[in-house]
Amino acid sequence: MNDFLTEMEFVGLTSRLKRLSDSLLYSTKELYKSEGLDIEPNWNLIFILLQENKTMTITEISETLQFSHPAVVKIINKMKKNGHVETRTDTKDKRKQILTLTEKAHKQLPVFEKYWTAGRQTVMDLLADSPNFLEEFLKIEEKVNQSDYKERTLKNLKNDKHRY
Amino acid sequence: MNDFLTEMEFVGLTSRLKRLSDSLLYSTKELYKSEGLDIEPNWNLIFILLQENKTMTITEISETLQFSHPAVVKIINKMKKNGHVETRTDTKDKRKQILTLTEKAHKQLPVFEKYWTAGRQTVMDLLADSPNFLEEFLKIEEKVNQSDYKERTLKNLKNDKHRY
DNA sequence: ATTAATTAAGTAACTGGTTACGCAAATGTA
């Protein structure tokens, strides 16, 4: 039916990536909402990190997840408001905020994990017919990290000029 | 270096998709800005559509690009402000806005196209080592369209229960 | 020891999308 975007494959890749990630995001939000869970999509990553490491700082989380630190600040503020995370100032380095999961979080984790497991299963289902997807996706991420879209495109522009 | 997200493959796929699409988006914005082009990332899609079809309405564009119609309204308003698009009300159906490219847009198109071609080349470079990526990506899109993340995950939850 | 540079975290403003809602025009139906 709608073949324009497919036809435009290369041109529209960015849009399509965004559309898919948005679609997964909103769908996850709806799921949690409809099931009455007071958590939000990316929190699982932070829950898992804090569960494994017990304590972490904003910067550590933002580096691990490769989010900007303001993004982490926002998420953590929400998680604090919901009572899932506590913070205290590091006594040795008063700039740092030490983050830990609350008792409430630990209590609810088994329930959350049920949903995360089901979600992981969904991703596996979605990827079932795309056996190379993750591996190839990783390659693209690595390439973009080495030299981003802007750099590469400027280089292509220059090369095109020399072709005359 | 940062292997957490990779290790979390399935769990973090949504985040990673978003990160990649954001990265491409911001990089494209920077490119246009640094080169002094007064256009923005997704506009090429609309330029191309309007060039091919001469006139289109908001709804037609939103359906073709699979964007929500408010998203298209916003983009078109910016393009109007920049003098690249003109609108007039359809005489037969006064609800419809007929969109066309302006003279200015047509004049600048060859310059824009140089950048879009270079960008398309960049995407091809990025995908060079991922020969199955687009095809497999399409499969995932199709699956999500058939049944979204929420639906699938709820189903997985139910199945898990029956396993006991 | 003082000053300069770096680092951690917070805030503000913005971005490109979304859903929800409202209005007016057109269409379908009794």
Added chain:
DNA sequence: TACATTTGCGTAACCAGTTACTTAATTAAT
């Protein structure tokens, strides 16, 4: 012909991220 439904578009409020800037604390360097 009147009334209900649908359609097209616009606006508002929201969302999860970003960059840019600020402040305070720490570390490095003269």
